[in-house]
Amino acid sequence: MTTSTTAVGDSRGGRGSEDPKVSVVIPCFQAQSTIALQLASLSDQVDAPPFEVILVDNDPAQHLDEAVADFLHSSAFELRIVRAHEHQGSSYARNVGISHAHAESLQFCDADDVVSRTWVRNGYLASQHTELWTGESILLAEAPFSDGLETVRREFDASPPEWTAPADKQTGPFPVLMAGNFGGARSTLLELRGFDQAFAHYGDDNDLAFRARRAGHRVPVAESVRIGYRGKWSAKQRMRRGFHDARAKRRLLIVHGVSSQSPIPPWPIDITRCLAATILMPFRRSVSPFDIAMRWSYALGNACGALRFGWPRTAPASTPGLGLNPPSAHHDDPPKGTMTA
Known part of the structure; x- marks a missing residue:
């Protein structure tokens, strides 16, 4: 795996020398027009533990650094950009993000949505109860996202949800995990070999849920970990x-x-x-x-x-774990504001 890392921000998590308790991973493809809104929603979290945000740049044509310039010195979190241009697809991008995460507790969201004010806090609490969880999405029209963060928040987060423990509701044969709002233990995701790039753009999250259940892990629903999901309506x-x-x-x-x-x-x-x-x-x-x-x-x-x-001769091989070559104990991260290839 060939990646490069841009580490930005004055201090880890914007919290002095405090190590992050949560690593937020966001795959970014053609995200330059939407990522600022998602970062703004992460900037005003309520009662959040120290956390970092890892943007996985999966599109060499986008200008992600320019799009996030206003958040380079955030007091809420440390922001890092990880380049992942070798393969295109959210599965590979999320695996690269897992590899570069500093925290054991991971949370995942998408670049074009908005998280609730208590998303980091409630997700962190959920991860203390279970090794893997999937959150709640509120489907919204496109219009509120054009009017700014407060407009979106009024649509789904006027009263931020209180914390409730994840509920093991998925008892049927088809477990569901929503990649745009889920989290859990980094060690568990490494054990499961992360996402399968053979799915790349669709179905990779539910494939992970199937493999997690087969390995003996539950996939409970954390209803209090909520996002506003940008619907595609055309x-x-x-x-x-x-x-x-x-x-x-x-x-x-x-x-x-x-x-x-x-x-x-x-x-x-x-x-x-x-x-x-x-x-x-x-x-x-x-x-x-x-x-x-x-x-x-x-x-x-x-x-x-x-x-x-359905035909073994034509079906492409599964490739779980692509992008999961972890940096050695994360000691290879460059100093703030530098880039390495």
Whole structure:
């Protein structure tokens, strides 16, 4: 793995010489227009333990240093930028972030969302109760994000949630973990070999949840660890997301051997049902052309996943742990304000 690190800020965590209790990892791809809002939400945390923020630059074309210039000397946290240009994908980026984290307690969020005022505190408390947890997301429209942090916060964080212990609600065969709002022990994520770059953009979080459960770890839901999730609302975005989600879900079912337990039908049945729905659409006023288009996006994604990943000769190999070559005890981090290759 080849990475470089820019360490910025006057002192560790903005808290004098205090070591961070939490490392916040944020993968950044085309994030220059959104990352400042997320960093602003991390700057006004309530009752947070000392924490650092690691931005994993996964896009050589973005100007991440310029986008975060206002946070270089934050009094709330130490900000570090880790370059991870060798492979593109959030799985690889998060693994690189894990490698460079100083704290044992890790929390993950995305560059285009907003965390609640108590996100770091409640996530840290959750990590004291369980080795892995997944948080709560409030889906929001795009508009509030254009109007600034306080507008977004009014939408989902007017009354910051009180701390409640993570609840082990996931008793079914399909555990869910949301990569844009989760956390846990660094040692556990290293044990699990982090994320699988074979999933890269879709399904990597739920793949981690499957592997965690197989290794004997629970994936409880920490409802008090809350974010405002920026929804993608255009028809093109929703259809693209539907296709890739269905494709990744079919791959998960195949990789983890649980296809027979899934309510998702085999792809020939799925396609047949879509054809029938398309033919009957003129006679069903409650069904719009967009509804049919979305059904086709899921059905085609399901078919693509089955045909691409259901044959051992054509399915790409899994690559968990790519990017997890940890710096030796983190003693190779450069002095503040320098960069090493």
